[in-house]
Amino acid sequence: MTRHILIIDPIEKLVVKKDSSLMLALTLKQAGHDVYLTTVNHLSFQNTTAPQIEVFTFNGKFADDGCYLNEFSMDSQAQLLPVAANCCFHMRLDPPFDLKYLRTLWLLQALKLYKCQVVNDSEGILLHNEKLYAYTHAKEKFPSYLGQSERQLKSFLLEQKKQGVTDIILKPVDLFQGEGVEKHPLEMDTILQQFQKMKTKYQGAVIVQPYAKSVEQGEIRSIFFDNKELGSIIKIPPQGSHLANIARGAQFSAIELNPTLKQECLRINESLAKNGVRWTAFDILDNKISEVNITCPGLLVEVSFAMKRNLAADIIEML
Incomplete structure (x- = not known):
């Protein structure tokens, strides 16, 4: 029997009522599956013996609509489970895609040596940025700049101005739920100033696009x-x-x-x-x-x- 282990953010950071991961976990449990929760702090790997993972059981209840959660609680005491071929890890950590996130993916790559499944696979998450993949692989693409060069950004903005663009969106590469997204009029000095601020704040490349009304x-x-x-x-x-x-x-x-x-x-x-x-x-x-x-x-x-x-x-x- 497959043993499902959902890797989630600390439960106090989740909006329990409408969390997708908890919905999946509770649905698995109600369907009679062997299912547990864990967090990054309870994952580990060792190469001297088969690794074990600290996991938690849980209880919950759906609202009458069968979708939103009315109740959810995770047991405070962890139990140890061996990593084996019957384990299916569900990678359910929210961005930001930072060094902590990257370390978790590396660890999952190591655990895959024990023939367990990872959904979504850590390799796929490692290789593909969610925003950049759309900008490079979609047939119909949004005009997009991603980088740190002010000179190249100026060229992009001038091109957009010629196309009649009046407002610009700036956003970080690796956040979610609209966090960090800013809208500004396409005034060169304003955009360049905000671009520099965002580069400093998020320590790297920034995405710039015309605002889609x-x-x-x-x-x-x-x-x-x-x-x-x-x-x-x-x-x-x-x-x-x-x-x-x-x-x-x-x-x-x-x-x-x-x-x-x-x-x-x-x-x-x-x-x-x-x-x-x-x-x-x-x-x-x-x-x-x-x-x-x-x-x-x-x-x-x-x-x-x-x-x-x-x-x-x-x-x-x-x-």
Whole structure:
């Protein structure tokens, strides 16, 4: 019997009511699977004997809708389990994709020597940046600059100005849920000043793009597992906001992907699957893929609620 071990952030950092990882864990448990939780602090590897992992049991209860969680608690005492071929680790850590995140992926790569599964595979997460993958592999691409060079940025901005762009978005490479995203008028001095500030704050390259006004009409989130579409929603930002994030007040409802977009998602999934990426969540804006979420694809609860069924059960059928 497969033993499922979900690697999650500390539970006090999670919004338990709508956390995708906890939804999956509880659905696995209710379906009779052997399932546990663990955190980065309880993962380890040694090469003198078969490694063991500290894991925790848990209890929980869904709300009447079968999607949101009413209750969830994790036992305080850990137990030791050996890493073996029947283990399936679910990598469910949220970004930022920092050195701590990288160390965890390296550790999982080592544990794979014991023939365990990792979903999404640590190799796939290591190789592919969620934003950059969309900018390089989508057929219809957002004009994008990523780097630290002011000279090259000036050239990009002048080109955008010629195209009639009036507003610019700046954002860090490795955060999530709209964190760090800034919108500014395309005034060269202002953009360059904010660019320098963001480079310093996030210690590296910055993404710069023209502001897509279509975000005000909504951004699509579409979830796939093993290249099967589980469900899609459209997120409408609050009036006056440039961020279509549910955590920041966006409203959402179910939507059907048009055939062209669906085929584009399927094509990208086929490529990612070569490196063990099974669970993806696409952000789609203005009929273009803006991000391919692979580190910890989220909004499973919200998409399930909109689709009126627990999509974690669909994932379990494919594991």
